[in-house]
Amino acid sequence: MSLRLNTFTKIVGIIVLLLIPIIALYWFSNKTSMDVVMNEVEISMHKDLSYFAAQTDETAERLAKSGLMITEDINVRTLEFLEIHPI
Numbered sequence: 001m002s003l004r005l006n007t008f009t010k011i012v013g014i015i016v017l018l019l020i021p022i023i024a025l026y027w028f029s030n031k032t033s034m035d036v037v038m039n040e041v042e043i044s045m046h047k048d049l050s051y052f053a054a055q056t057d058e059t060a061e062r063l064a065k066s067g068l069m070i071t072e073d074i075n076v077r078t079l080e081f082l083e084i085h086p087i
Contacts, residue, residue: 070076
């Protein structure tokens, strides 16, 4: 029995053969794009966290300096020995 392919079968076969590389390239492009986006998001989050940590350190340092300045103030030192009577 000889296998005879009509025109429709040949065209469908050619279309399927052409779709395979297109689908493979689309998959590869999509994967690469997702990897790039994920990398950029991680870099952005790292920058944001670094900035937040620097701001937190700066605020803690200012609070520590403020505490030292307050303890050296004469008016605050007079409050140290103030007697408070509960009502």
